[in-house]
Amino acid sequence: MTTSANKDKNIGFPLNIKSTIPKHRQELLKWNGWGYKDSQFVYQDGKVHFTGKRYPIGEQPLPHLIGYVTETMGVDLNIQSIERDPPKEFDYPEPNIPQNVFELLKSLEIPYSVKIMDRVTRAHGQTLNDVFILKNGQFKRIPDVVVWPESHDDVVKLVKFGNENNLVIIPYGGGTSVSGAVECPQDEDRPIISLDTSQMNRILWLDKENLVACCESGIIGQDLERELSKLGFTTGHEPDSYEFSSLGGWVATRASGMKKNTYGNIEDIVVHVKMVTPRGVLQKNCQAPRMSCGPDFNHVIMGSEGSLGVITEVIIKIRPLPACRKYGSLVFPDFESGIKCMREVAKQRCQPASIRLMDNDQFKLGMILKPAASYFGIILDGIKHFYITTIKGFNIDKMCVMTLLFEGQEKDVKISEQKIYSIGEMFGGVPAGEKNGERGYMLTFVIAYIRDLGLKYQIVAESFETSVPWDRAVTLVQNVKYLISRDCKNFGITHFVINSRVTQTYDAGCVIYFYLGFNYSNISDPVSVHHQLEEKARDEIIACGGSISHHHGVGKLRTKWYTDTVSRVGADLLVATKKELDPNNVFATNNFLTFSTKSKL
Amino acid sequence: MSAKKFEDLLEPRRRELSNYFYINRALNPQVAVQISPRPSPQSHQEAVLNSKKISELVTEISQKQNVKREEIVKQLRLILEEIGYKKNLQVIRYLGYLLTKIFLKVSTGVYVNHQGISQIKSQMGKCPVVFVPTHRSYADFIVFSYVMFAYDIEIPAIAAGMDFQGMMGMGEMLRNTGAFFMRRSYNDDSLYWSAFKEYVNQLVSKGDLPLEFFIEGTRSRSNKSIVPKYGLFNMILKSFFLSQVPDILFVPVNVSYDRILEESLFAFELLGIPKPKESTSGFFKSLTILKESFGNIYFNFGEPISTRSFFQHKSQHSFGSIHLHETSEEEKKLIPPLAYEIIRRQQLCTVVTYTNLISLILSKNLTRGQQYTGFEQLGVEIGMWKQILQSWGATIFEKDVGEAIRECLKVQQKLLHCDENGNIGLVTNKISVGKLNPSKLKAHVLSEDTISYSVPFIMLQLYANPILHYFVDAALIVIVLRSFGKMIKDELFKHYCTLRAIFSYEFVLLESWFKMRFEDALLKLKQEKIISLHQNGLYYDVFENKYFEEVLISSVQPFLLSYYVVTVVLETVSEMVDEKTILVNVQSVLENALRENKIFIHPYCLTLDTLGNCLMSLAKNNIVKKTRRNNINVYDVNREAVRKLKANLEIYIPAFHVIKSFDMFLHLKSKI
Numbered sequence A: 001m002t003t004s005a006n007k008d009k010n011i012g013f014p015l016n017i018k019s020t021i022p023k024h025r026q027e028l029l030k031w032n033g034w035g036y037k038d039s040q041f042v043y044q045d046g047k048v049h050f051t052g053k054r055y056p057i058g059e060q061p062l063p064h065l066i067g068y069v070t071e072t073m074g075v076d077l078n079i080q081s082i083e084r085d086p087p088k089e090f091d092y093p094e095p096n097i098p099q100n101v102f103e104l105l106k107s108l109e110i111p112y113s114v115k116i117m118d119r120v121t122r123a124h125g126q127t128l129n130d131v132f133i134l135k136n137g138q139f140k141r142i143p144d145v146v147v148w149p150e151s152h153d154d155v156v157k158l159v160k161f162g163n164e165n166n167l168v169i170i171p172y173g174g175g176t177s178v179s180g181a182v183e184c185p186q187d188e189d190r191p192i193i194s195l196d197t198s199q200m201n202r203i204l205w206l207d208k209e210n211l212v213a214c215c216e217s218g219i220i221g222q223d224l225e226r227e228l229s230k231l232g233f234t235t236g237h238e239p240d241s242y243e244f245s246s247l248g249g250w251v252a253t254r255a256s257g258m259k260k261n262t263y264g265n266i267e268d269i270v271v272h273v274k275m276v277t278p279r280g281v282l283q284k285n286c287q288a289p290r291m292s293c294g295p296d297f298n299h300v301i302m303g304s305e306g307s308l309g310v311i312t313e314v315i316i317k318i319r320p321l322p323a324c325r326k327y328g329s330l331v332f333p334d335f336e337s338g339i340k341c342m343r344e345v346a347k348q349r350c351q352p353a354s355i356r357l358m359d360n361d362q363f364k365l366g367m368i369l370k371p372a373a374s375y376f377g378i379i380l381d382g383i384k385h386f387y388i389t390t391i392k393g394f395n396i397d398k399m400c401v402m403t404l405l406f407e408g409q410e411k412d413v414k415i416s417e418q419k420i421y422s423i424g425e426m427f428g429g430v431p432a433g434e435k436n437g438e439r440g441y442m443l444t445f446v447i448a449y450i451r452d453l454g455l456k457y458q459i460v461a462e463s464f465e466t467s468v469p470w471d472r473a474v475t476l477v478q479n480v481k482y483l484i485s486r487d488c489k490n491f492g493i494t495h496f497v498i499n500s501r502v503t504q505t506y507d508a509g510c511v512i513y514f515y516l517g518f519n520y521s522n523i524s525d526p527v528s529v530h531h532q533l534e535e536k537a538r539d540e541i542i543a544c545g546g547s548i549s550h551h552h553g554v555g556k557l558r559t560k561w562y563t564d565t566v567s568r569v570g571a572d573l574l575v576a577t578k579k580e581l582d583p584n585n586v587f588a589t590n591n592f593l594t595f596s597t598k599s600k601l
Numbered sequence B: 001m002s003a004k005k006f007e008d009l010l011e012p013r014r015r016e017l018s019n020y021f022y023i024n025r026a027l028n029p030q031v032a033v034q035i036s037p038r039p040s041p042q043s044h045q046e047a048v049l050n051s052k053k054i055s056e057l058v059t060e061i062s063q064k065q066n067v068k069r070e071e072i073v074k075q076l077r078l079i080l081e082e083i084g085y086k087k088n089l090q091v092i093r094y095l096g097y098l099l100t101k102i103f104l105k106v107s108t109g110v111y112v113n114h115q116g117i118s119q120i121k122s123q124m125g126k127c128p129v130v131f132v133p134t135h136r137s138y139a140d141f142i143v144f145s146y147v148m149f150a151y152d153i154e155i156p157a158i159a160a161g162m163d164f165q166g167m168m169g170m171g172e173m174l175r176n177t178g179a180f181f182m183r184r185s186y187n188d189d190s191l192y193w194s195a196f197k198e199y200v201n202q203l204v205s206k207g208d209l210p211l212e213f214f215i216e217g218t219r220s221r222s223n224k225s226i227v228p229k230y231g232l233f234n235m236i237l238k239s240f241f242l243s244q245v246p247d248i249l250f251v252p253v254n255v256s257y258d259r260i261l262e263e264s265l266f267a268f269e270l271l272g273i274p275k276p277k278e279s280t281s282g283f284f285k286s287l288t289i290l291k292e293s294f295g296n297i298y299f300n301f302g303e304p305i306s307t308r309s310f311f312q313h314k315s316q317h318s319f320g321s322i323h324l325h326e327t328s329e330e331e332k333k334l335i336p337p338l339a340y341e342i343i344r345r346q347q348l349c350t351v352v353t354y355t356n357l358i359s360l361i362l363s364k365n366l367t368r369g370q371q372y373t374g375f376e377q378l379g380v381e382i383g384m385w386k387q388i389l390q391s392w393g394a395t396i397f398e399k400d401v402g403e404a405i406r407e408c409l410k411v412q413q414k415l416l417h418c419d420e421n422g423n424i425g426l427v428t429n430k431i432s433v434g435k436l437n438p439s440k441l442k443a444h445v446l447s448e449d450t451i452s453y454s455v456p457f458i459m460l461q462l463y464a465n466p467i468l469h470y471f472v473d474a475a476l477i478v479i480v481l482r483s484f485g486k487m488i489k490d491e492l493f494k495h496y497c498t499l500r501a502i503f504s505y506e507f508v509l510l511e512s513w514f515k516m517r518f519e520d521a522l523l524k525l526k527q528e529k530i531i532s533l534h535q536n537g538l539y540y541d542v543f544e545n546k547y548f549e550e551v552l553i554s555s556v557q558p559f560l561l562s563y564y565v566v567t568v569v570l571e572t573v574s575e576m577v578d579e580k581t582i583l584v585n586v587q588s589v590l591e592n593a594l595r596e597n598k599i600f601i602h603p604y605c606l607t608l609d610t611l612g613n614c615l616m617s618l619a620k621n622n623i624v625k626k627t628r629r630n631n632i633n634v635y636d637v638n639r640e641a642v643r644k645l646k647a648n649l650e651i652y653i654p655a656f657h658v659i660k661s662f663d664m665f666l667h668l669k670s671k672i
Ligand SMILES: Cc1cc2nc3c(=O)[nH]c(=O)nc-3n(C[C@H](O)[C@H](O)[C@H](O)COP(=O)(O)OP(=O)(O)OC[C@H]3O[C@@H](n4cnc5c(N)ncnc54)[C@H](O)[C@@H]3O)c2cc1C
Pocket: A125, A126, A170, A171, A172, A173, A174, A175, A176, A177, A178, A181, A182, A197, A217, A218, A238, A239, A240, A241, A244, A245, A246, A247, A248, A249, A250, A251, A252, A253, A254, A255, A256, A257, A258, A305, A306, A307, A309, A310, A311, A312, A448, A551, A552, A553, A589, A591
C-alpha cells in the first residue's frame, strides 16, 4: 500500500518545490534568534524601527516603543549586551560517531553534514532557554551529524540504519518547537543524528475530487500555502509559526492554526499519515474520511513529538480559496465582557475563521507598536478615541480588543459580521474597524521578533498557553497574573510584563495564551527564574482546571505534569507503545518521560 | 519594643478645636481588591440571586414543593435583605463623630501599631483581605471600623450576629457601615444557608471590600482565646480552594482593652447568672458608662498570612461546573491548622499592659493568702515581669510604672482600691442578685455571699487571662516536676502532653505544636532558673527560683482544680447525664469548699467557661460522649476513662478529698 499510488494520473505531480528556506537555514535565517536575518527591531540614533520590507511594519519609525521599554520595562538603552559570535568548529566536540558507522552512513548516499553551524542550528528550537544559550553560551549536547533524506524511502533506510547501529535519531522539521522537544537529551552518549525533513517537501499528488493533497512532511507552511494557492486551494492551517514550521512538525506536535474555526486543527485536517518506526511503517490502508476500527492510531502519531518515529507523508484536506477575506475588530470595556462575548459566540457556534481577545496590556502593546506619531489617533481608527472613552466611558486601562478574521463567500461573510457585531453589542462591545483587526494579526507575526530586541537590553520573555473550560477562564487569567506579579516581586524583579489573550474558542472552553517578560539586570540566572515562574504559573493553571498545553506540546519543558495529566495508566500505555514501536529507543528525545536510554537488546 | 510602636488616634483629636473637619475630610479609602466597575451592596445581592447554585436550588424547591419560582425568589430577596450589608457614608461619618466624642470622654487612648496597619494597607488591592480580630467585647465591631476610618481603609464587610438586629437602631446603623448578618440558630433552613453561603462567596470572590470576622465565633467571656469556629471560615476559604481568587490574606489583629465594657456582665455570666438580654435599652444604659474611665484600647495588627503560602499545595476542581463545586473533604482537613495559626498569631500580637501584670501579681498574692500588695512591691514585681516577658518576645506597652499603677487604679476603681498606706487590694461589695429562679440558671444557685466574694476575683482574673498563654506551658512542666520529682526529658514530655491535651481548649493549642511549645518552655524555664539539669544533663528538676515557680503554679491552679472536680463529679453522677447536672454539682462542691474557708480557693474555678472547656476537652479525648437531645447537651460518661483521668490529675493535687486537696497550696505557701 503506498500513498503515491495515483501519481501517474496526476499531471504535474509530484510537485517539486523550491522552498523559501534554504537547505543551510542560517544563510537566510538568524542563527541565534527568530526569523529572517533581514527582519529585526533595531535601536539606532535614539529611534527604534523594524528592518526590511517583509512585514508591513517595516522601515517605519516606532516612536512609542522607546517610552515603553524604558518606563515599563526599565530598560537602559545605553547598555547593550554583547552577543557571542557564531560558533566555530573547535567550540564543540568533534562528532561522536565511530568511523565504521560513519562510513556506513555515507554509503546510504543521503546528504549529510558535520559542519558545526549545521549541527548547532539543529540542536535547538525556539524556547527562551535555546535562544539565551545561543546568544550567551553553549549547548551541552548537539547532534553529531545532520542528514537530509529526500524521500520516504530515504527515511526508511535511515531508521533501519539507526536501529541497527545503536544510534539516536531526532526528527527536525522547522525547528520552531517551544517545548524543548527538538533539543538533544543532555546526557545521551550514543551518536545523535538530526534528521532534517526540509528536503522532503514535495506535494506528491492532489485529489481535487475529494479535496485532499498528499505532501511530504518537510514542507513548510508558507511554501505549502503558496503552492496550493497557485492551484486555487488552501489548507487553512495557519499556526503563527507557519512561515517556518513544517507539516511533519504540526502532526508531531498536534498543532493548532489560527483559522481552526473554519478549517480545523491539524487532527481535523489530517486524513492519512505515514510514520516510519524501527518496527516498520505505521499507516492505514485508505483515505476514507472516518473509520470505526478500534483506537485511531493517527492519534498515536499525532503529538508523538519525534519519540516514536518519523512522519514522512501526510494526506491533508484542502479547501478552495475563499472568495472573500475580511478583518474586523471590537473593543470591550474590560476583559471579562470580552470573554463573555466569546463564550456566547461559541455557544451559537458562529465563530468566524479567527476570533481573538487581547487583554488590556496586549492592547496597549499593540498601540506601542504603532508607527504613527499620535498614540491613540490611529489605534482606534474607524471609531474615535473620543467616542470610546468619553461617550462610551471606556477606561483606557481596562479596555481590550477583539480581533476577527472572516473567510468565505462574500454574502456569508456579511451575515457572519452582522451576527458577531450584534453579539458584541450585547456585551458592551463597540466595533473598531478592519484596520485594527488586520494589524492585530500582522502583529502576531512581528511580536515573535521582539524577544531578540529584548535580549539585547536584558529582557527575557516567553509565552505559555493552556486550554480551559469556559467557566474557569476568567479566574485562571486573574490568578496567573496575580501569582506572577507576586512572585516577580519575591524574586526581586522590578520591571515585568504579564499579559494574556484568548486565542481560540471551542464548544466547551477556550485557549489562553500568556506572555511573560521581565528585566533581568539585577537577576543572575534569568532563564531559570523565568522557568520557575512559568512552573508556578502552570501549577496554578492546572489547579484552576486548565490543561498542560493546548498546542505547544509537552517536550522536555512540561514533563513534570505529564503523568498526572494522562494518569499513571496512560503514562504506562505510552511506555508500552514506545517499547513496541521503538524498542531500542532510537528516538530518544526524552519528551514526555525519560525512557531508559540503554536498550535491552 | 517601645510604646512608640503605637500611635494614639485620639491625640490629634484632642488637640483640634473641633473634630468636624477631621470627620468630614475627603476620603479615598483603600479597597481590598481593585475592581471596576465597583460592586455595590445591591449588585452582590443580585449576583447571589443569579448564581448557578441559587438558581438551581430555586428550580429544585419549586419543583419539589410545587411553588412558583417567583415566590421563592421573593423569599430569597427578603433573606438577602436581612443578610446584606449597606454603605452609607453619612452614617459612617456620623458614627465617627459620635465615637470620637465618646472616646475623648471615656478613653485615654486608642493605640494602633501604625507600622502593622501601613504594611497591610500597602499590600491591599490585589486579592481578598480578611481581618481577623480577637473578640473580647461588643465594642470590637465599632472600634475596628473607627480605626479603618482613621487610616482610610474601606470599612470591612463585617460578619455580625443576629443579636445585634434585636437592638433597635443598632443593627441598621451597623449595617450601614458594612455589617452583614448571620443567623446563629442551628436551624436547617436550607434556603437561608444556601443564600448566606453564596453571599459570602460573592463578597470574597467578587467583592472589593475587606472582610472582617471573628474566628472565635463569639466574644470570649474569659478574655483569653477560644478555639476556632469553622462555619464562616470554611465559607470564606471556599473561594480559594475553588481558585476563584488567587490568594486570601488573613490579618490577625489583637484588640484589647484596659477595661472591658462588659467586664461585670461577663463575671456574672461566667458564674452562670443570666445575662441581661442585649437590648437597646441595655446598650443605652451602658451609655451611663460615659461617666466612667476605660483607659486605653490597643490594636495590634499582625503580619498578614497568605493562604496560598500557608497551604502550599492546592488541589484541583477540574470537573463539572465550577459554580456547583464545594470545598472537598481533603481540603477541609487543611483548614484547622490555618485557623489555629491565626489564633496563635493573635496571641503573638498581645499587647501586654501593666493592667495585665498587676492582675497577674495581685492574683498570685491573693492565692498565697496575701490580701494586700504594697504599691512599692507591686512596682518591683512589675518591673521584673516586664523584663522577662520582653525577653520572651512579648510586646509590652510601656509607661512609667508608678503612673501606670495609679492609672490602673483609677480605671479599675470599682475593682481595686489602695489605702492611705499604699496597700492595694480588691474592692468587696455586697452584691444582691435578688431571687434567682433555679430553672432559669445555667448551673448551681450560688449564694449571694459566694457571688459577692467571687465576682471581684473573677474580674481580676479576666485581666490576667490574656497573658496566661505566655506561662501555661512552663507552668505545666513545673507542676509535673513538683509532683513527680526529677525525671528525664522524654518522660517529662509525655506527662506534659497528657496535661496539655486536657487543656487544649482552655489554652488553645494544636496537638502538632506540643513539641515546639514544650521545647520553648523548657528553654525559658532554664533561663529563669526555675528548672535545672542534674546528673550529666539527664534529669530535669525544679530549681531555686521559688518566686517564679509560685507565679507559674498559681496561674494555672484554678483551672487544674476545676478540671479535677469535674472528674470527681463525673465519677459519681449517672452514666448518662445532662450538662446542667454536671455544672450544678461541680459548682456546689466548689462552693462548699470555698465556704469552709480553710485554705484559699480561687473563685475563678467556678466559672462555666472553664467547666465548658473541660467538657469539650473530655469529649474530644473520648472520655465522655456528647449528644444533643431536646436542645440540651447530654453526656455519656466513660467511667473507666474518667477514673484514669482523675487519678492522673490527682497526682497534681496531693490528696483525693477535695478539701484536703488544697494541701498542695499550703505546702507551697510553707515553702516560700
Ligand atoms: C513564534 C511561534 C509561534 C508559534 N505559533 C504556534 C501556533 O500558532 N500553533 C501551534 O500549534 N504551534 C505554534 N508554535 C509552536 C511550533 O511552531 C509548533 O509546535 C510546530 O508544529 C512545530 O513544527 P516544526 O516543523 O517547527 O517542528 P520542530 O520544531 O522541528 O519539531 C517539533 C517536534 O516534532 C518532531 N518532529 C518534527 N518533524 C517531525 C517528523 N517529520 N516526524 C516526526 N517527528 C517530527 C521533532 O522531533 C520535535 O519533537 C509556535 C512557535 C513559535 C516559535
